[in-house]
Amino acid sequence: MSVVGSVVGFMIQTLAVSSIYILVAIGLSITLGTLKFVNFAHAAMYLAGVYIGLGIALELQFSGDIARSIGLGNVGLDLGFLAALAIIPIITFGLGLLMERFVARPFYDRPDTDQILVTFGILLIVQELIRAFVGGRSLTFSRPAWAEGAISLGPLGTYASWRLAIIGITSVLVLAVYLYIEYTDVGLAVRAGTEDTEMVNLLGVRATRPFLVIFGVGSGLAGAAGVVGGPVFSVVPEVGVGVLVPAFLVVVVGGVGSIVGSVVGGLLIGAVEVGLVMNAPTWSSVGIYALAAVVLLVRPAGLMGAVEVDE
Amino acid sequence: MAENDTQSRRDVLKTAGAAGTVGLAGLAGCLEGGNGNGNGNGNGNGGDGGSEYPALGNYPIEGDAATLGFNVPQTGPYQEEGADELRAYELAADHLNNGGGWVDLWDDLSGDGVNGYEIDYETGDTATDADTARESASRMIERDNAIMYSGGSSSATAIAQQGLAQQENVLFMCCLTHSNDTTGGDCVRYGFREMFNAYMTGQALAPIVTEEYGDDLEFYQLYADYTWGQTQQASMRQFFEEAGWSEVDSVPTPLGTDDYSTFLQEAVDSGADVLFLNHYGLDGSNSVSQAVDQGINEDMEIVVPLYNVPMAAGAGGSIEGVFGTDGWDANLDNEPTRVFAEAFEEEYGSTPSSPARLAYSATMQYAAAVERAGTFYPPEVIRELEGYEWDNGGIGEEIMRECDHQTMRDILVVRGLSEEEQDAESGRYWEVVEQASYPDAVGYECDSGPAAECELGEYGDE
């Protein structure tokens, strides 16, 4: 295999691995940067994306004990993958608004630790609810027919078409949100909020429309990540935490509050993971944590974090 | 720590507990009465031959029911396997008390309890976590006075539980555990395994797969980076290289890996002819379906050395044509299989999986050994189990070896069916290519393979 081929191969792998992390990380990063709200329950949006998405695209099997005891069967709209990809961000956007109103808002004025605890608890509940209704076993979220199989890129190697589809979908979503934040009033509020923490400390400002919208947008992206990631990662209740931890690392590495930071952080984490898989596979799960530690030692605010660290 | 001392500890605790019931009011009496060391057999010694044997573990049984502990994953990644095992355990307890199933086939068993005792059972949830499994088992031993416990749907939980068995002098009949270590480096006198291991899988697969795909091929291995994966990887290398193939590379995938694409890409780039995916359960479903997704089956042949039904169901059509092994199949044509599968189907309305048969069989084996020994006294039951040969378990002739407590037995080499041919109702996901038999095709001596590392420990009556 040519040098160019392996470089391109490395890049494509990195992009594919990074995509899901980035989609989940953006929402975490923005709510952390603007609202100073730390949201472990963000992973619940990913779970909603996976499970509701599965129900829209195919058929969701209810085999949990509670579902069985009340005779709940399988539910499926069977609308196909694209329908799920289109509907889920809207649903999770709405769920995000609800979460802002009923979970986040009562806790804006409470200490960080309470925010973490309550969102951790809610993630636990969502996870266990899924286990109770849908069941704990792994489900198959099969890829759409048009993205099955592999595509040969000539000398650049052969890739699963689904990987390329993930990269494409993620790019479009991230770019759209980036433009939205860069060129609209909502975005202005977000950028101002990230820079001026005093302002957002006032509850009144936090509850205004732009911040609500941004909470929803972050949730929508996490939901979309669930649809995109469903066919790659396992569909089990624990997968929420499984993506949450790397996404948090992306935020730590990239710096809080900026989309560019999340993208850079995500790509770096992806690159380290892929690089280690190729060269020292035993260490591949360890490497991303080590990266986070190193970045933090060198640049406590993260690579793209401009805000002075005053904690 | 010597087993006798450990065991005496629990007896003392029980005694103390009994004394505690009397409460502080009885303190004066205790001052004179207690000797403090292992008098747990003072009372409640039912019809078990009086004081024939000294107290050991939970022997003698108090009352007229013997309690078994069924410790399976009811939550977590192996809960499907666990649920099927539990159904089989409960079925076995029912048959032992009331007849039916193998009880009617096996001469040792009466259908009227075991050795004069009714069979009672307690269940526990291992959550596929070694600590939880061990804690749950110790509750069964200590509080419920289980005389034997069984279960385990991963090597880690099995190894954790059998260590406890040895300490507490209570028998543990392993269920689903495929690691070489269970009856290798980590083997114990109080643990028994009917499941085959990775080593035997290698022996069974190599001749058939090499014959199918040809000589002098190059193979590439991905393996789950923990003990089971490592032993299986080593076994595959050993037996396929002995069969004339050569390994290009073998790469560990860390536990918890969800996305195998990078690993798989590396595998394709290696130019090897055959890819071994040494992953189990959920990981197995993931890696094989991602491999097919990535088009790897167009360039390479894929082998998944160890299969099970939930895993095949998860992978769906991806396993078409993929070779692997399993311990038993409900569609086998023999009487014990038919009897068990029918009883199971009648009770639960579904086809039993191979883990279910293991669970059923473990319970039956234990009960039969107790009947043969004429007592529940653990060392005697162990001696009955050791070296026992039988052919009425649905998978041909089997022998429980004395040297490492590993059953030498036949293994099914199977090949995945296409999505259209699969039938979830009857649990048909593959066709049986061959029943690799012991000792012709599989098996190893007591001084070789995993057995070489096994030291079983004491019976407890030395």
Add this chain to the structure above:
Amino acid sequence: MLLETKGLTKRFGELTAVDEVNLQIQEGDSLSVIGPNGAGKSTTVNLITGLLNPTEGKVLYRGEDITGQEPHEIVQQGLSKSFQTASIFPDLTVERNAVVASLGAEHGSFSLNFLRRLGNYDDVLERAEQTMRDMGLYEQRHVEAKSLPYGDKRRLEMALALASDPDLLFLDEPTAGMSPDETDDTVDLIERIKEERGVTIVLIEHDMEIIFRVSDRIAVLNRGAKIADGTPDEIQGDPDVQEAYLGGVEI
């Protein structure tokens, strides 16, 4: 010279919050730093007390460079700060508040004494008691700090700053939000502190009445830069100050 800043500068991105500010404070003097909102008063104090690191410039304390030291190191050298908002420990009792402050004074910035009873440190307890008595809070020592009336909270805040017997005390708008009576009491208190303890005081204030009552010297900041520095009389007559800050207001 007790404290001196040389070319103290702080930039946040494009914004220059503090621009080459030079201040001199003599021992025993009272300096007031005044200026309109956003003039950089609080930032200047934060640069001196170590909460922020200056972009450029130096802070000299008794001739020694203390630029870039941590707040606790600076406090340990005898500089103390009373916050604009009552920065106390609301869920702890008044006594507990004073004890924590006394620990910082008696045991230095860190001490390995986690297995010794606090109750056995008589020096700490005495200092806490003395501080509470000085500030007239002793009677309320068992009250949770958050239940104190606002004026008492501010006095507790000042007590925390004074527990360490500082040589130099920064008071950031000590009377903000107070009633006229409370303000009066506070000013009396400040004057008493000055006299009894001989503490050098740096006051950040808006209220001109207080400033002229308390200050020996006044420094005026505007848009981050110092535009005037002198005795109250000099400042009152300074045309730049009139122009930039005081506007047409009669003093």
Add this chain to the structure above:
Amino acid sequence: MSEQTEAATPGESADASGLLDRWDGLRERESFSIAGAIAFVVVFPMIFTNLPAYNGYMSLVELIYIWAIFAIGFDLLLGYTGLLSFGHAVFWGGSAYAAGLFSANVSGEPLLIVLVAMVTAIVLALIIGILSLRRGGIYFAILTLAFGQMMYFIALGPLGGITGGEDGFTGVTVDPLLGALELGTGFAGVLGTLLHDIGYVLFAGFFVLAVAAAVRIVRSPYGAIFQAIAENEQRVRFLGLNVWRYKLAAFVISGAFAGVAGGLHTIHAQYVAVGSLFWITSGDIVIITVLGGIGSIFGPVTGTIAFLYVENIVSGEIAFWLLVLGALFVTVVWLFPAGIWGIVTGIRSTVREQLLGDDS
């Protein structure tokens, strides 16, 4: 639980409610908490394992003490200092492995095993603390979580040859205490009824010791400073106290408690599971501590009893105990930040007020 300085409490005049005051004075004493802990370890197993309603058993009693030590230490960090660590499994699991390896290769003396476990946890806490405490609040939680997971994956993969990887560490060997006292040796007579055997004394003894140490720490200068940091970190800094070092001290002290607990768990289980390093273990200790009630010594103990009881006994009867536990946890965080213990003490002080009338 309010932790007054002892010097401040006595000397108050006894009025009408003198008896209650004297009782309060007694309760304020350090020795009272320790006596309470001793009384608890004598009485608890009798009630817990004999009353059919509880369905308990001795091994669970010992496990409760071990986890309670872990929880008490965790609360010194979370409840007193206000730092939420999501990676405490590192100290529990890391020390458990150190204990196991030490017992297999050097000595099986239980006290030495616990010592080695504690030292290991202290070293780990120093390293991880120095790295994680560079950032406060939320970042601290995320970083400790990340380091915890890192250690888990290291134990699982790269160090699998030493730790036993997924199978866990099986080579634990425990010798008699002080070379002579087998852990399984029971006591005679009254002692047997109350203290069962040497092993029970070991676990219960460490539990009492942990309570004593925690009470002392809470009443030391550190206790005051920890609470002050939790309430207003910046103010503490401007009192001339090195907040970073005190936070590190809190982290290391809490790590040391986790280390003792981890070492004892190795002795108790004679096995170390790799799951002891997994984030779920960290999550469990968070749930235990918060559920029981942060900011007190007996809150975490209450939480431990509740959690382990549900996990090991009720779990068989309620299929979705984790769901129930999660709901309970959120309710506590949301509405009763003082936890179960806080509810108990709340009721107690209400009763008191009723008794005393309007007495502040």
